[in-house]
Amino acid sequence: MQSLDVQNPGMPDLQFVLFVTALCTADLNTINVSEDLRRTIFDRCWALIHTESPPTNPQERVLDLRGGTDLTLDACVSTIRSLLADAGISLLVWDHPVSEPTRPSSPEALPLIDRLGQLYPDPRTGIDPSNSPSQG
Numbered sequence: 001m002q003s004l005d006v007q008n009p010g011m012p013d014l015q016f017v018l019f020v021t022a023l024c025t026a027d028l029n030t031i032n033v034s035e036d037l038r039r040t041i042f043d044r045c046w047a048l049i050h051t052e053s054p055p056t057n058p059q060e061r062v063l064d065l066r067g068g069t070d071l072t073l074d075a076c077v078s079t080i081r082s083l084l085a086d087a088g089i090s091l092l093v094w095d096h097p098v099s100e101p102t103r104p105s106s107p108e109a110l111p112l113i114d115r116l117g118q119l120y121p122d123p124r125t126g127i128d129p130s131n132s133p134s135q136g
Contacts, residue, residue: 001030001093001094001095002093002094002095002096003091003092003093003094004019004020004023004091004092005090005091006080006081006084006085006089006090006091006092007081007090013073013074013077014065014073016077016080017045017063017065017073017076017077017080018063018065020041020080020092021041021042021045021063021076021080022062022063023038023092023094024038024039024041024042025038025042025058025061025062026096027058028094028095028096030094030095030096031092031093031094031095032089032091032092032093032094033084033087033089033092034087037083037084037087040083041079041080041083041084042054042061042063044079044083045063045076045079045080046063048068048072048075048076048079049063049064049065049067049068049072049076063076
């Protein structure tokens with residue numbers, strides 16, 4: 001099980017908003033937030049950024065904050081925290097295995113992804129400690 005403290009998530013506000021709204025739109029079977037509350041959180045954050053209604057197609061329910069301001073971000077954080085607090089939820093808890101990305105990375109992101117791969121190589125492709133020479 002994975003969890004996230006709503007009041008002290010240990011991440012920047014932008015990451016918090018994007019992460020929580022992604023949880024709200026994910027097809028998770030095991031999460032301590034009702035489907036109605038998840039929909040409300042996303043729809044209210046959407047309304048802070050857009051003038052049109054939130055999309056109904058699940059693949060289009062993605063929050064894009066690039067056009068927002070710091071005030072918009074603060075409003076999203078406040079909305080998420082107040083809705084969850086009203087529901088008595090201070091810790092988000094969910095269970096979902098890590099999955100492959102559903103969308104390809106943008107060409108602009110590929111250099112960053114390559115650099116991150118060099119900094120944090122896949123541990124499954126690293127050196128097998130059982131085959132390394134013994135030190136002693």
